[in-house]
Every structure is written in C-alpha cells, then in structure tokens.
Amino acid sequence: MNWFTKTFSSTIGRKIIMSITGLFLCSFLVVHLAGNLTLFYKDGGEAFNIYSHFMANNMLIRIMEIVLVLGFVFHIYDAVVLTRRNKAARPVGYYNSHPEQNSTWSSRNMGLLGTVILVFLLVHLWNFFVPARFGELEGVPNADYLNLYSEVVLAFKNPIYVALYVIAMVALAYHLIHGFQSAFQSLGLNHKKYTPFIQKFGYAFSVLICLGFAAIPLYFFFFV
Amino acid sequence: MDLTLKVWRQKNREAAGAMVTYPVKGISPDMSFLEMLDVLNEDLLRRGEDPIAFDHDCREGICGMCSLYINGRPHGPERGTTTCQLHMRHFNDGDTISIEPWRAAAFPVHKDLVVDRSAFDRIQQAGGYISVNTGGVPDANAIPIGKSIADKAFDAATCIGCGACVAACKNSSAMLFVSAKVSQLAMLPQGKTERKTRAENMVSQMDVEGFGACSNTGACAAECPVGISLENIAILNREYLSAKATSEHVA
Numbered sequence: 282m283n284w285f286t287k288t289f290s291s292t293i294g295r296k297i298i299m300s301i302t303g304l305f306l307c308s309f310l311v312v313h314l315a316g317n318l319t320l321f322y323k324d325g326g327e328a329f330n331i332y333s334h335f336m337a338n339n340m341l342i343r344i345m346e347i348v349l350v351l352g353f354v355f356h357i358y359d360a361v362v363l364t365r366r367n368k369a370a371r372p373v374g375y376y377n378s379h380p381e382q383n384s385t386w387s388s389r390n391m392g393l394l395g396t397v398i399l400v401f402l403l404v405h406l407w408n409f410f411v412p413a414r415f416g417e418l419e420g421v422p423n424a425d426y427l428n429l430y431s432e433v434v435l436a437f438k439n440p441i442y443v444a445l446y447v448i449a450m451v452a453l454a455y456h457l458i459h460g461f462q463s464a465f466q467s468l469g470l471n472h473k474k475y476t477p478f479i480q481k482f483g484y485a486f487s488v489l490i491c492l493g494f495a496a497i498p499l500y501f502f503f504f505v
Numbered sequence: 506m507d508l509t510l511k512v513w514r515q516k517n518r519e520a521a522g523a524m525v526t527y528p529v530k531g532i533s534p535d536m537s538f539l540e541m542l543d544v545l546n547e548d549l550l551r552r553g554e555d556p557i558a559f560d561h562d563c564r565e566g567i568c569g570m571c572s573l574y575i576n577g578r579p580h581g582p583e584r585g586t587t588t589c590q591l592h593m594r595h596f597n598d599g600d601t602i603s604i605e606p607w608r609a610a611a612f613p614v615h616k617d618l619v620v621d622r623s624a625f626d627r628i629q630q631a632g633g634y635i636s637v638n639t640g641g642v643p644d645a646n647a648i649p650i651g652k653s654i655a656d657k658a659f660d661a662a663t664c665i666g667c668g669a670c671v672a673a674c675k676n677s678s679a680m681l682f683v684s685a686k687v688s689q690l691a692m693l694p695q696g697k698t699e700r701k702t703r704a705e706n707m708v709s710q711m712d713v714e715g716f717g718a719c720s721n722t723g724a725c726a727a728e729c730p731v732g733i734s735l736e737n738i739a740i741l742n743r744e745y746l747s748a749k750a751t752s753e754h755v756a
Contacts, residue, residue: 283755283756284749284754287749291709291712292678292708292712292716292717292718292719293708293719293741293742293745294749295718296718296742297746363717363718366676367675367677367678367718367720369610369717370609370611370676370677370678370715370716370717371608371610371675371676371677371717373608373614374608375574375577375605375608376513376524376603377511377576377577377603377605378574378577379576379578380577380673380722380724382577382578382727383578383673383722383724383727384722384723384724385722385723388720388721388722389675389720389722391720463720466721466735466738466742467719467721467742468742469739469740469741469742469746470739471740472736
C-alpha cells in the first residue's frame with residue numbers, strides 16, 4: 282500500500298472520508314429542499330416541472346449527479362467497513378451497560394439511522410427518479426417538459442408512503458444532529474471559538490431541513 | 506451495608522467465563538470499592554475458594570492500574586473517579602452491583618476482572634516518547650513555553666492509561682488515550698521534533714491492535730477519571746492528517 286491508500290484505510294482516514302462525504306451530502310440536502318419548495322407554489326405544478334426539467338437536462342447537474350452518487354457510495358462503503366471493524370473490536374459484550382448515561386442515543390445508532398435513510402432513499406428513487414429519468418412520465422399539454430408534479434400528487438395520496446417519508450425524515454434529523462457536528466470533530470476542527478456555534482448551527486440545520494422535507498408529503502396528503 | 510455482587514469469573518484466557526453472585530455483609534460506607542472487594546476475597550479465602558482477581562496498585566487514583574465496569578459504567582457511576590477512589594457511601598444498603606472487566610478484543614481477559622492492557626504499552630512504544638540525547642541537565646527555563654500551552658499539555662499528560670475510554674466506547678476505540686499522548690507531546694517544543702512519525706506510528710499501532718474507530722459519541726471523555734477532553738481527539742485527527750500529507754514516509 283502506498284501512503285495514500287494507507288491513510289484512507291486507517292480508522293482516522295475512513296472517518297475523514299465519512300465527514301467529507303457527509304458534509305457534501307448535507308449540501309445536497311439544501312439544494313434538493315430549495316428545489317422541492319417550488320411544490321408549494323399554487324400553479325398546478327408548473328414551477329416544479331420546469332425545475333425538474335432543468336435538473337434532468339442541465340449538463341452541470343448531470344455531472345454533479347455522478348459526484349453525488351460517489352458521495353453516497355463512499356459514505357455507505359466506509360460506514361460498513363467501520364461498523365464491521367467496530368463490532369469486531371468488542372467480541373464479548375457487557376452483561377450490564379448504561380451507555381445512555383454517557384452519550385446520546387443518536388451518536389450510538391448512526392448505522393441504524395443510516396440504514397433507515399438508505400431504505401427510504403431506494404424507495405424515493407423508485408418513486409420519482411426512475412420515472413423521471415427513464416421516461417415514464419406524461420407530457421404537459423403545450424409545454425416542452427414532463428409532468429413529475431402529477432407523480433408527486435399521486436404518491437403522496439398513499440398513506441404508507443407519507444408515513445415512510447415522515448419516519449425517514451425523523452431518522453435523517455437524528456442522523457444529522459450527531460453527524461453534522463461530528464464531521465467537524467473528525468476533521469480536527471474543534472475550538473472553543475467556533476465549536477459551540479457549529480453544534481448549535483448543526484442542530485438547527487438538521488431540524489429545519491428535515492421539517493422542510495417532511496412538510497411536503499404532509500401538505501399533499503392533507504391539503505392538496 | 507449488605508450488598509449482592511454479580512462478578513465476572515473467568516479461570517484464564519481460554520476458559521469461558523460467567524457472572525457469579527456473591528452476597529457481602531457488614532460493608533462500611535467509608536470503604537473504597539476495592540476494600541469492599543478485599544472483604545469479599547477474605548471471605549472466599551476462608552471458605553477455601555479462589556479469590557476474585559482484580560487489578561490495583563497505588564489506590565490513590567494516580568497510577569491507572571484499577572479498572573472494573575461497575576453497574577454498567579467504567580470505574581462506576583461517579584464522575585472523574587477511579588475505582589480505588591470510589592467509596593461505598595455512593596451505594597445503598599441492599600443494592601445489587603454488577604462488576605465486569607473492560608471489554609475489548611485488544612484487552613483480552615487474563616483472569617476474572619484482570620485484562621491485559623499491554624496493547625496500550627505497544628502503542629506508547631510506537632511513538633509516545635521523545636528521544637533525548639544524554640548530556641548535562643538543561644536549565645529549567647531554557648525553553649520558554651507559554652502558560653496556555655503548558656496548561657493544555659499538562660491536562661493531556663494527566664492521562665493515566667487506565668483504559669476506561671476503551672471500556673466506555675461502543676467501538677472499543679482507543680482514540681482518547683492515543684490523542685492524549687499525541688497532543689501532549691505535539692504541543693511541547695521537545696515533542697515537536699518527532700511529531701509526524703509519532704502521529705503516524707501510534708495511529709498505525711492502534712489500528713493493528715484491533716481497537717475500533719471513533720464515532721465521536723463522547724462516552725470516553727464522560728467516563729475518563731482524569732477528565733481528558735474531546736479536543737485532544739480533534740488535535741490527533743489534525744496531527745495525523747497533516748503528518749500523512751507532509752511527512753517523508755512515502756510507503
């Protein structure tokens with residue numbers, strides 16, 4: 282192994298990959314939510330359809346899509362490798378243990394929360410990305426874009442989907458509450474000048490982003 | 506005080522262990538936890554049974570020899586306390602107390618409550634030192650060190666290497682221990698000479714020993730009897746990354 286692979290296959294190196302990909306995925310959430318908020322325009326889905334048409338056809342977005350997939354792949358791959366290593370580090374567990382007295386639940390269950398998010402992600406891609414990308418959408422009369430909005434309306438009349446989406450967003454919120462500030466710690470960015478701000482900002486970021494996402498299925502289920 | 510103890514008994518490294526229940530009677534609240542175990546061991550010896558093996562040395566909280574996972578917490582439920590400094594007045598008459606060894610693949614159980622912590626020694630040997638040539642004793646104030654740096658280095662240096670961080674961590678990670686050693690020496694002029702090889706070699710040895718990765722749960726710092734802070738782990742991450750990016754070791 283050369284120095285590069287040695288660095289990024291060490292435990293610290295893998296955590297650095299986890300934090301960089303994690304923060305990158307946070308930036309994706311901001312872009313995704315910003316676009317999705319067009320769903321609240323009361324224009325029969327025109328703004329949302331134009332937005333989704335842009336996302337499906339713009340060259341820069343298509344390139345970033347590949348980077349995004351790589352971000353997910355590295356984040357998940359390193360999570361699996363680290364989890365297996367961490368489990369192997371304690372082959373015999375405790376008879377009586379009280380981790381709740383020294384650490385938060387979310388910090389101890391990032392793998393479980395991540396798995397819930399992954400299951401949601403696959404269902405979500407199947408719901409919207411696959412039909413949008415692989416041309417199963419209907420056209421919009423007198424417009425050169427397709428109607429993804431009608432898919433959204435249809436999907437969010439299904440109470441099972443709505444429940445899954447809301448549960449997944451709760452899981453995402455807890456994942457981010459620990460993950461956001463933890464990423465800075467893994468990168469060595471811990472200082473009394475800015476760490477309190479990062480922790481508060483991370484908490485607010487996690488809650489607001491997930492509230493924003495969860496509001497969409499609830500809005501369509503109850504009000505559209 | 507009368508108590509019921511549930512203690513991990515294991516004959517040797519190879520044998521399978523189990524929790525065994527022992528009643529103890531007439532414990533003074535002024536006894537330390539280890540003195541309470543001494544009382545139980547004397548009873549066991551009188552009955553011709555094998556006494557419970559546990560690590561201890563100075564019994565004044567400075568050597569790092571005592572361990573014990575008591576009621577689900579390393580060194581028991583009190584903050585900033587080693588087991589030898591934990592007093593029985595923190596328990597109630599009639600309590601049931603569970604006592605287990607540290608659990609980690611890198612800390613195999615030697616006997617009963619005694620674990621082999623030589624993995625920590627090997628990590629230290631990989632870089633937790635400064636190389637000093639022999640010669641005259643240098644003048645005490647020849648190398649000026651700022652007060653804030655001196656304080657931080659001293660705080661990191663208080664690590665007694667007991668292994669409570671590993672025992673508390675859900676991943677059995679040794680990051681708090683390694684970070685205390687690395688950051689202490691990286692901050693001081695005498696340690697700066699070898700700071701890159703130190704960070705690289707100590708982390709490499711930590712991984713070889715089979716400790717887990719850091720999930721930043723903070724359980725280690727919460728349970729550390731001498732209060733080593735999580736800032737040290739951030740310093741270690743920085744030290745490691747910059748050493749990997751700038752050291753002369755290409756392989």
